[in-house]
Amino acid sequence: MGEIFVIVEHRKDEIRDITFEMLWKANEVSQKLSYTLTAVIIGSKIETLVNELAPRADKVIVVEDEQLKEFNSELYKTVLQDLMDECHPFLTLIGHTSWGMEIGPSLSVKTGFPLATDCLDIMIEDDDRPIAIRQMYSGKIYSKVSFRPSDGYILTVRPGAFPPDRVGEHQGEIVKREVPDLPEPPRHFVEFIDTGAGEVDISQAELLVSVGRGIENKENLSAVKELADLLGGVISCSRPVVDKNWLPKYHQVGTSGKSVKAKVYLALGISGAFQHIAGITRVGTVIAVNKDPNAPIFRVADYAVVADLFEIVASLKEKLRVSQKVFCETTEVGRMHDA
Numbered sequence: 001m002g003e004i005f006v007i008v009e010h011r012k013d014e015i016r017d018i019t020f021e022m023l024w025k026a027n028e029v030s031q032k033l034s035y036t037l038t039a040v041i042i043g044s045k046i047e048t049l050v051n052e053l054a055p056r057a058d059k060v061i062v063v064e065d066e067q068l069k070e071f072n073s074e075l076y077k078t079v080l081q082d083l084m085d086e087c088h089p090f091l092t093l094i095g096h097t098s099w100g101m102e103i104g105p106s107l108s109v110k111t112g113f114p115l116a117t118d119c120l121d122i123m124i125e126d127d128d129r130p131i132a133i134r135q136m137y138s139g140k141i142y143s144k145v146s147f148r149p150s151d152g153y154i155l156t157v158r159p160g161a162f163p164p165d166r167v168g169e170h171q172g173e174i175v176k177r178e179v180p181d182l183p184e185p186p187r188h189f190v191e192f193i194d195t196g197a198g199e200v201d202i203s204q205a206e207l208l209v210s211v212g213r214g215i216e217n218k219e220n221l222s223a224v225k226e227l228a229d230l231l232g233g234v235i236s237c238s239r240p241v242v243d244k245n246w247l248p249k250y251h252q253v254g255t256s257g258k259s260v261k262a263k264v265y266l267a268l269g270i271s272g273a274f275q276h277i278a279g280i281t282r283v284g285t286v287i288a289v290n291k292d293p294n295a296p297i298f299r300v301a302d303y304a305v306v307a308d309l310f311e312i313v314a315s316l317k318e319k320l321r322v323s324q325k326v327f328c329e330t331t332e333v334g335r336m337h338d339a
């Protein structure tokens with residue numbers, strides 16, 4: 001029987017969301033093909049994580065060693081190649097994250113399995129070959145990628161492409177594997193530096209007013225900050241805003257920033273690159289303002305406003321000030337009556 005591998009990504013004793021998302025899709029495909037769904041976890045002292053995976057897969061392969069405690073592409077690649085050479089999994093899913101970007105292509109070369117990166121969906125053709133759905137031209141076009149026949153296929157999966165898998169009814173068999181001979185890695189893990197909460201913690205905010213490169217310069221930020229204050233919200237941003245030093249890193253949303261879960265996310269002048277969208281998958285309502293009607297952010301927006309962000313910010317501020325004034329005057333009148 002065929003097998004589907006999901007390579008488990010974890011950090012600081014926690015399984016990353018991308019793993020549960022890949023398990024969701026792998027579950028669907030494995031059921032369709034009647035294949036075994038296998039989660040592969042590499043690390044050290046990972047018993048709790050293994051227990052978390054067992055109800056979500058038919059099998060959990062565990063490769064444990066002190067040297068494998070932190071992700072190291074050279075070492076992880078050696079372990080995975082050894083495993084794939086032996087098991088020949090039909091599909092191997094890896095997150096399209098810093099892990100997957102490092103090990104996906106080299107695993108493909110080493111195993112000879114064809115690779116599709118940054119996949120948004122996976123379908124199975126009649127001849128049981130996978131088809132990967134990818135985006136092209138900054139998300140403006142979707143493409144179907146088919147593969148030459150092979151014993152196995154490797155796909156890196158975009159974070160946020162699938163919903164996370166809920167605790168399933170599997171009772172995954174736990175299989176501990178010997179660690180193969182590991183090379184002396186040219187790079188070593190030094191330390192993990194968190195983006196830090198900074199003065200504000202955007203991951204806890206209920207209302208986020210988020211700015212992108214469309215804001216044009218640092219000076220224009222003050223108008224957006226005023227709007228955020230009037231709304232009782234917190235300001236967040238896309239990566240270019242941080243790269244240009246317009247806002248500190250702890251305001252950044254996305255794969256290399258923070259994942260947020262605000263009830264309302266107002267995106268101003270943000271195009272909607274997948275690295276950004278991956279950070280807002282748990283947001284309630286997305287309101288996007290962009291002057292480009294084809295901006296990819298509109299695909300995930302609940303409300304799409306095709307307009308100049310500066311006009312929208314000015315008119316929202318005006319309306320909020322008026323309603324605040326009316327509220328203050330009404331309260332004042334109320335107090336006078338009470339007196």
Ligand SMILES: Cc1cc2nc3c(=O)[nH]c(=O)nc-3n(C[C@H](O)[C@H](O)[C@H](O)COP(=O)(O)OP(=O)(O)OC[C@H]3O[C@@H](n4cnc5c(N)ncnc54)[C@H](O)[C@@H]3O)c2cc1C
Pocket residue numbers: 211212213214215237238239240241252253254255256257258268269270271272273274275276289290291292295307308309310
């Ligand atoms: C490894 C890696 C990790 C990354 N991590 C992140 C991450 O964590 N977070 C992140 O955000 N990005 C991340 N990126 C960058 C990401 O790929 C995009 O480049 C980035 O998200 C684009 O930011 P943006 O939407 O602000 O800018 P742009 O893509 O330049 O979009 C600006 C948008 O503003 C609109 N606009 C311009 N002027 C106006 C106006 N006056 N009114 C209305 N709309 C206007 C434009 O139409 C455009 O859509 C990462 C990239 C890599 C390679």
